[in-house]
Amino acid sequence: MRKANSVLLALLLLVPVARASEEQRQPEESEQLEHWLGKLSRAVTELEYRGLVTFEHAGMLETLQVVHAVRNGEQIERVRYLSGEPRELVSRGFSANCRRGDNPMARAALWSKAGQADVQNAYQFFLHGEERIADRDAVVIEARPRDKHRLGMVVSLDRETGLPLKSMLVGERGRVLERYQFVRLDLSPLPDSALKPQSASARRIDNSGACATAQSRWQLRWIPDGFKSVAIHTLPDGDMLVFSDGLSVFSVFVQQLGRELEFKGRAIRGATVAYMDRFEVDDTQYTVTVVGEIPDDTARLLARAVSSK
Numbered sequence: 001m002r003k004a005n006s007v008l009l010a011l012l013l014l015v016p017v018a019r020a021s022e023e024q025r026q027p028e029e030s031e032q033l034e035h036w037l038g039k040l041s042r043a044v045t046e047l048e049y050r051g052l053v054t055f056e057h058a059g060m061l062e063t064l065q066v067v068h069a070v071r072n073g074e075q076i077e078r079v080r081y082l083s084g085e086p087r088e089l090v091s092r093g094f095s096a097n098c099r100r101g102d103n104p105m106a107r108a109a110l111w112s113k114a115g116q117a118d119v120q121n122a123y124q125f126f127l128h129g130e131e132r133i134a135d136r137d138a139v140v141i142e143a144r145p146r147d148k149h150r151l152g153m154v155v156s157l158d159r160e161t162g163l164p165l166k167s168m169l170v171g172e173r174g175r176v177l178e179r180y181q182f183v184r185l186d187l188s189p190l191p192d193s194a195l196k197p198q199s200a201s202a203r204r205i206d207n208s209g210a211c212a213t214a215q216s217r218w219q220l221r222w223i224p225d226g227f228k229s230v231a232i233h234t235l236p237d238g239d240m241l242v243f244s245d246g247l248s249v250f251s252v253f254v255q256q257l258g259r260e261l262e263f264k265g266r267a268i269r270g271a272t273v274a275y276m277d278r279f280e281v282d283d284t285q286y287t288v289t290v291v292g293e294i295p296d297d298t299a300r301l302l303a304r305a306v307s308s309k
Contacts, residue, residue: 033125036139039162040155041112046070047163050194051134051185052082053105057178057270060084064180066105069190076195079105088199093207105180108164110247111155119246122146122226123153131156133165134182143247149224149298150248151177151271161187169271169293177271178293216241218254222305224298238286250292250299254306257287266296275299281308 048069055062065080074092081087128140138156145152152170157163166181197204214232216239223243227250231242238255266275273296276289288306290299 029127032127033141036127036141036157036162037125040157040164041162043158043162044108044112044164045075047161047187048190049163049185049187050190051182053180053182055178055180057272064105067190067194068105069195071192071195077105078195078197080198086199086201088197088202089205090195090197090202091205091207108167110249111164111167116246118226122150122245123247128154130159133158134185136160136165136185138165147224149295150245151293151295153247158185171271171295214239216254217309218252218306219309220252220302220305221307222301248293250290250294250302252302252306253287253289253291255287255289256284263287266299268296273299275303277303279306 050065050067053064053066055064062084063082065078065082067078069076077089077091079089079091123143123145126142126144128142131138131140133156137159139159140154140156143153143155152174154166154168154170155164156166158165163185165185166179168176169178171177212231212233213229214234216232216234218239218241220241220243224245226245227243227248228245229241230244230249231240233240233242235253235255237257238253241252241254243250243252263276264278266273268274271293272291273294274289274291275296276287277300278285278287280286288303290302292299
């Protein structure tokens with residue numbers, strides 16, 4: 001009995017020590033996260049590099065050649081698809097939230113906002129050790145959503161520079177929906193010739209006006225907490241409204257389409273969902289389409305939240 005009491009007393013004495021250790025660990029991890037998120041922000045906006053990237057989504061695996069540089073304060077990026085249908089994208093200007101085109105590398109630019117307070121209100125950030133990517137040491141960070149209206153993300157940062165070497169979008173039960181990963185990285189200075197299109201069919205994307213805001217008659221009665229309007233564009237047949245929480249982006253298209261284009265339902269490709277619905281205002285039929293890297297249930301709720309002002 002005396003021995004049992006001694007063991008119990010020892011355990012009780014250890015409890016304050018364990019709690020103190022936990023209290024010390026949390027600020028230390030918070031400081032480390034702040035350090036890495038700051039390094040990440042600088043890397044995606046300032047670093048010059050070229051490399052080979054694999055992009056996995058919707059059951060497909062594509063290989064990309066990526067070149068990124070800064071000239072006169074402006075970011076320039078060239079992405080060339082080395083597998084599948086020949087494609088090349090050359091984009092200028094930094095506009096992560098309002099990015100144009102289908103450049104998978106644009107997600108890296110979104111991470112530049114990860115250290116902001118409003119982003120941290122929408123996601124919890126965790127350090128998950130280290131791994132090796134493209135023969136380089138990397139630090140693994142998870143952005144875990146605080147609600148069900150956004151996807152989780154895991155990014156592996158180059159320990160030397162902070163550049164995202166791997167990024168994954170994660171759905172329910174940890175299922176990986178989309179992944180890009182460097183398999184080769186070159187950080188040597190880039191000549192201007194490396195930024196020029198390599199094919200006559202290259203698509204040029206100018207992001208300088210991507211976050212412009214026009215007037216629109218449409219509004220959303222509901223959006224998930226943390227998302228804000230970042231752009232409104234006038235289209236030939238309607239409007240496009242863009243929203244972001246700093247890490248995730250979705251667009252809402254409200255258009256008058258011909259009856260032959262009317263459709264209700266959803267389509268999912270990797271992490272990207274498109275949900276289409278119809279509604280009527282003043283005896284006129286409109287089509288609303290929500291497109292973004294968000295859960296499909298959220299896209300459905302957003303489509304049904306569109307109304308006229």
